[in-house]
Amino acid sequence: MSVRQNRGMVALIGTAAALALLLFLMPALGPLFAWGFPDVEPPIYRFASFPQVFLAHLTIVAASSLASIAAALLLGVFVTRPAGREFRALLGALAAIGQSIPPVAVLAIAVPVLGYGLWPTFLALAIYGFLPIVANVIAGIESVPVAVREAAEGMGFSPFQILRSVELPLALPVILAGVRTSVVINIGTATIGSTVGAVTLGTPIISGLVGDKLPYVIEGASVVALFAIAADLGFEQIGRRLRVRAE
Amino acid sequence: MIELQDVVRDYGGRRVVDRVSLAIPEGAFCALVGSSGAGKSTTLKMINRLLAPTAGRIRIGGEDVSTLAPETLRRSIGYVIQSVGLFPHWTVADNIATVPRLLAWPRPRIAARVAELLELLRLDPGTYRDKYPHELSGGQQQRVGVARALAADPGILLMDEPFGALDPITRGALESELGLIQQQARKTIVFVTHDIDMALRLADLVVIMHEGRIAQQGTPLEVLEHPADDFVRAFIGSDEIGLKLLTVRRVGDRVRPGIVVSGDPLAPAATLTEALSQMVVRRTDRIPVRDPSGAVTGSVGLSDLLR
Numbered sequence: 001m002s003v004r005q006n007r008g009m010v011a012l013i014g015t016a017a018a019l020a021l022l023l024f025l026m027p028a029l030g031p032l033f034a035w036g037f038p039d040v041e042p043p044i045y046r047f048a049s050f051p052q053v054f055l056a057h058l059t060i061v062a063a064s065s066l067a068s069i070a071a072a073l074l075l076g077v078f079v080t081r082p083a084g085r086e087f088r089a090l091l092g093a094l095a096a097i098g099q100s101i102p103p104v105a106v107l108a109i110a111v112p113v114l115g116y117g118l119w120p121t122f123l124a125l126a127i128y129g130f131l132p133i134v135a136n137v138i139a140g141i142e143s144v145p146v147a148v149r150e151a152a153e154g155m156g157f158s159p160f161q162i163l164r165s166v167e168l169p170l171a172l173p174v175i176l177a178g179v180r181t182s183v184v185i186n187i188g189t190a191t192i193g194s195t196v197g198a199v200t201l202g203t204p205i206i207s208g209l210v211g212d213k214l215p216y217v218i219e220g221a222s223v224v225a226l227f228a229i230a231a232d233l234g235f236e237q238i239g240r241r242l243r244v245r246a247e
Numbered sequence: 248m249i250e251l252q253d254v255v256r257d258y259g260g261r262r263v264v265d266r267v268s269l270a271i272p273e274g275a276f277c278a279l280v281g282s283s284g285a286g287k288s289t290t291l292k293m294i295n296r297l298l299a300p301t302a303g304r305i306r307i308g309g310e311d312v313s314t315l316a317p318e319t320l321r322r323s324i325g326y327v328i329q330s331v332g333l334f335p336h337w338t339v340a341d342n343i344a345t346v347p348r349l350l351a352w353p354r355p356r357i358a359a360r361v362a363e364l365l366e367l368l369r370l371d372p373g374t375y376r377d378k379y380p381h382e383l384s385g386g387q388q389q390r391v392g393v394a395r396a397l398a399a400d401p402g403i404l405l406m407d408e409p410f411g412a413l414d415p416i417t418r419g420a421l422e423s424e425l426g427l428i429q430q431q432a433r434k435t436i437v438f439v440t441h442d443i444d445m446a447l448r449l450a451d452l453v454v455i456m457h458e459g460r461i462a463q464q465g466t467p468l469e470v471l472e473h474p475a476d477d478f479v480r481a482f483i484g485s486d487e488i489g490l491k492l493l494t495v496r497r498v499g500d501r502v503r504p505g506i507v508v509s510g511d512p513l514a515p516a517a518t519l520t521e522a523l524s525q526m527v528v529r530r531t532d533r534i535p536v537r538d539p540s541g542a543v544t545g546s547v548g549l550s551d552l553l554r
Binding site: 145146147148149150151152153154155156157158161165166169170 | 295297317318319320321322326328330331332333334335336345346349392395405
């Protein structure tokens with residue numbers, strides 16, 4: 001294990017530990033916030049415990065990311081097959097549109113159809129997180145050298161065997177980079193779900209904004225920030241391990 | 248026996264291969280030679296169905312390849328390309344084991360075969376088995392490429408300019424090793440190259456292609472002695488035809504029995520070029536020749552080269 005790898009691992013463990021401490025020891029920070037914001041009572045957001053809110057946030061990000069990944073893999077693989085090649089440009093355009101519509105707008109459109117709560121948030125995140133993944137699925141598969149694919153075909157691999165044994169393993173580091181971008185963005189974006197009633201780390205933030213209680217905003221935002229950084233560092237470690245194995 | 252019968256291939260409105268008919272006997276080394284765009288690679292890729300002919304028929308051992316499942320067909324034919332195409336995420340051993348795995352050979356048999364092939368291609372199994380392709384030199388990568396093609400012991404080997412990207416010394420070494428492998432294992436080899444000298448040196452059957460058609464096919468000697476037309480004459484290098492004839496003729500055919508001179512003898516399989524070279528080096532017009540048993544029973548003189 002190299003020094004740099006070691007440092008990345010230390011940073012990951014450090015951030016994750018800080019996140020856990022903040023989640024479980026938030027009530028202990030009460031005196032600190034009371035000293036900073038004497039007018040706010042209570043100084044710590046209390047309608048739900050931070051570990052609970054965090055878990056709900058994690059669940060909704062994980063579920064929407066899994067949906068994005070599944071859809072991106074399916075469609076990305078499809079448009080790189082001979083049968084689906086003509087849909088490649090269309091998919092790229094759709095993904096770009098999905099990325100350019102603000103998730104808030106998706107929420108506004110989705111709420112009348114899906115109602116308040118979890119589902120509109122899930123939909124908005126899944127659409128928003130789709131582009132970085134599908135773009136990298138396509139880029140990763142297309143980065144497989146022509147010679148390698150020709151050799152595989154000439155050896156007698158079936159098209160499915162080429163996909164499973166050659167294209168996907170070689171594209172994996174690139175795909176993972178897309179997943180990393182998508183997940184990290186959505187950890188932040190998921191907070192807006194609380195505007196339509198989903199329980200996320202945005203709940204204390206919105207509550208603080210609405211009730212003019214700045215400490216709640218700081219508490220929620222710092223947990224989200226640590227969560228996003230920890231996730232980013234975690235993906236970096238996975239990616240590094242993949243590269244080491246491939247080299 | 249590989250038979251091509253009036254094979255045509257069109258690509259984008261252009262006729263890339265035009266009524267090619269060819270019979271490659273079992274165990275033969277066939278070189279498809281020609282300049283870029285002559286249709287040699289396209290012809291090769293139709294044999295293992297990487298490309299489909301527009302018209303015509305291709306048979307292997309009497310069986311029409313278009314009736315066989317492409318994957319099954321390709322697993323029974325070794326395939327080597329210029330850019331090698333080793334799987335970068337697999338070790339050398341995994342790469343070589345590709346086709347045996349596709350054919351579901353038992354593990355110990357695969358391991359034994361991998362070691363055997365590494366030895367055959369002069370790569371020490373202990374050193375190279377677990378290396379990844381990017382850790383090898385270009386020449387070593389292509390050795391692994393050849394080993395991978397030979398892994399399931401196919402009767403036929405298709406090679407698309409396999410050594411074209413290598414330096415001359417590495418290329419020469421690999422070509423002569425390929426010649427030895429072909430002789431020992433009696434593979435039918437179809438070899439695409441633009442190097443006419445290599446074709447004349449190694450092939451039993453030289454097929455010269457020009458603009459999608461076969462300009463001439465025959466043994467190296469036939470092609471050199473009776474070039475079919477001006478294109479073939481120019482392609483084999485009309486200025487040097489005499490010298491090239493010396494490279495395809497053997498000392499054994501020109502030896503004068505009974506005339507024995509002193510010095511290191513040549514083997515009967517040596518080319519006349521070697522004999523001429525030795526005459527120049529030794530400043531003599533006569534070189535002793537041994538018979539297959541090793542006894543020196545004759546010699547070859549300068550005038551014998553010209554007969």
